[in-house]
Amino acid sequence: MLFAGTIADVDWLSALFGPAAYFAWRRTFTHSVIGTVAVIILSAFFVRYLGKKLQPESLPFVLLPLAIAALLHVVLDCLQSEGVALFSPFTPKRYAADCLPTVDLGIIALLLGGILIPELLRLVTSEIGVKDRRPRGRNGALIALVLIAAYIGLRVLLHAGSVASLDPHSYKAESARRVAAFPDTLSPFKWHGIVETQSFLCQALVPAGFGKSFDPESAVCLHKPEPSPELDAAQKTDVAREYLQVMPFPRAIVARTQDGYEIVILSMRDEAEQEISDRVAARIDLDPRFGVSNEEFVWRKEVRVR
Numbered sequence: 001m002l003f004a005g006t007i008a009d010v011d012w013l014s015a016l017f018g019p020a021a022y023f024a025w026r027r028t029f030t031h032s033v034i035g036t037v038a039v040i041i042l043s044a045f046f047v048r049y050l051g052k053k054l055q056p057e058s059l060p061f062v063l064l065p066l067a068i069a070a071l072l073h074v075v076l077d078c079l080q081s082e083g084v085a086l087f088s089p090f091t092p093k094r095y096a097a098d099c100l101p102t103v104d105l106g107i108i109a110l111l112l113g114g115i116l117i118p119e120l121l122r123l124v125t126s127e128i129g130v131k132d133r134r135p136r137g138r139n140g141a142l143i144a145l146v147l148i149a150a151y152i153g154l155r156v157l158l159h160a161g162s163v164a165s166l167d168p169h170s171y172k173a174e175s176a177r178r179v180a181a182f183p184d185t186l187s188p189f190k191w192h193g194i195v196e197t198q199s200f201l202c203q204a205l206v207p208a209g210f211g212k213s214f215d216p217e218s219a220v221c222l223h224k225p226e227p228s229p230e231l232d233a234a235q236k237t238d239v240a241r242e243y244l245q246v247m248p249f250p251r252a253i254v255a256r257t258q259d260g261y262e263i264v265i266l267s268m269r270d271e272a273e274q275e276i277s278d279r280v281a282a283r284i285d286l287d288p289r290f291g292v293s294n295e296e297f298v299w300r301k302e303v304r305v306r
Contacts (some may be wrong), residue, residue, distance in 0.1 A: 004043035005069035015278065019297040023180065023280045024241075031074055032088040041072045047089065081182045081269060094246050099152070099159045101185040102177055102275065114144025155188045158208040162191040169216035171195050171202045180248065181206055182273050192272035194236070194249050199217065199224055201251055203272050225254050234263035234284040237294040243282040260287040264303050276300040 007030075014025035025173035029035045043066040048059065077084045080102055083094030100107075118140030162181035169176065174197035181191040189209045195202040204219035225231055231254055234240055239265075244250055252295050254261060266281040285294040 001065050001069040004066040004075055005037055005073050007042070008070070008073050014035060019280045019299050022278075023297050027077060027082060027094070028085040028088040028092075031077060032082045035088070036074055038155075040067050043070065079156075081273065085246075092242070092245050096248075097156070097159075098182050099155045100179055101183040101273070103185055103188060104183075106188065107148055108143050110147050110151065114140045114147075136213065155183065158188055159183070159191065162193065162208045162214075163204045165206055165208075165214040166193045166195055166204070169214075171219055172200055172214060172221050174198050174200065180269070182191050182269055184273075194268050194272050195219065195220075195286050196249060197221075201249065201268055203246075203268065210249060214302055222251070225252050228254065229290050230254060230261040230286055231263065233286055233290040233292065234261075234265070237284050237292055237295045239282045239297060240284060243280075243297070257285075260293065261290070262286075264298075266300060266303060270300055 009030075011025045011027065011030045014021040030039070040063070040173045044059065044063050047062055047066070062203065074084060074086075078086070078095050079097045079100040081096050081098045081100075082102065083090055083096030085094050087093070097263060111177070122136075159181055163179055165181040166181065167176055176195045176197060178196040180195065184190040184192060189212075191206040191208055193204040193206040193214075195204070200221040200223060202219040202221040204214070204216070206214050231252060234252070234254075235244070243265055247265075247267040247269070250265050251268050251271075253264045253266070255263075263284045263286070264281055265284075267279070270276055270279040279300040280297050281300045283296055283298045283303070284292060284296075287293050
């Protein structure tokens with residue numbers, strides 16, 4: 001189950017080969033429907049190889065927990081904001097519910113509690129020399145799973161409320177065209193909102209929960225770049241098209257250089273979540289006549305935002 005539930009994240013290793021490889025492989029094939037089926041089959045062969053005494057008729061009963069572990073990995077990743085390319089390699093579209101952060105301290109705390117608290121109680125209540133015949137850790141695991149499911153349900157409800165809070169307001173006298181709310185690592189009652197209007201991309205901190213109200217005047221709005229030949233040329237490049245296909249709320253930064261123009265496209269989602277250490281941006285260099293001299297994926301942390 002540990003193997004089946006974690007092996008999909010082997011795509012992290014693509015970061016060793018640069019941002020382009022990471023963008024192409026992270027949460028794509030190994031997290032897809034086909035990749036998940038492959039993980040389940042590989043896990044089953046792994047168990048069959050190690051379980052020398054495992055009878056063939058017992059394999060279906062072993063296969064069920066392996067399948068659940070592999071599927072839960074993908075489901076939880078779909079609940080996050082980075083998204084999962086479920087139908088890779090046929091389409092790059094990513095599915096993201098934006099309800100869970102990449103690292104959720106609440107879930108980690110519940111998992112640790114489900115392991116450690118029963119062990120502490122066992123040390124206190126067990127008699128010396130008496131062997132407990134009950135399955136060790138079962139009750140703690142069940143309680144932890146129930147609490148985690150309830151916690152995720154709470155985050156789903158709070159996320160829906162946060163999105164609803166962003167939609168009906170105007171920002172810089174413009175109505176919202178598209179809104180989203182992204183999770184905070186520390187608190188389920190704090191969400192990072194993004195609003196797109198005709199002229200602006202706005203960021204705002206959205207409080208969630210009973211009795212909380214959102215103030216649209218607290219939003220920080222950035223002007224979208226004006227249409228220009230250099231921006232049009234950059235958007236037609238392969239790197240820009242690939243990036244714009246999957247990244248939510250893209251923001252283009254256009255700068256004049258000695259050799260022409262530099263256009264950087266990044267995701268406002270990364271800015272809102274303040275997660276830039278392992279995120280990717282697109283950079284396109286143009287000559288004075290708007291010809292493409294360089295196009296590449298770069299690490300977001302290497303981009304200086306003006």
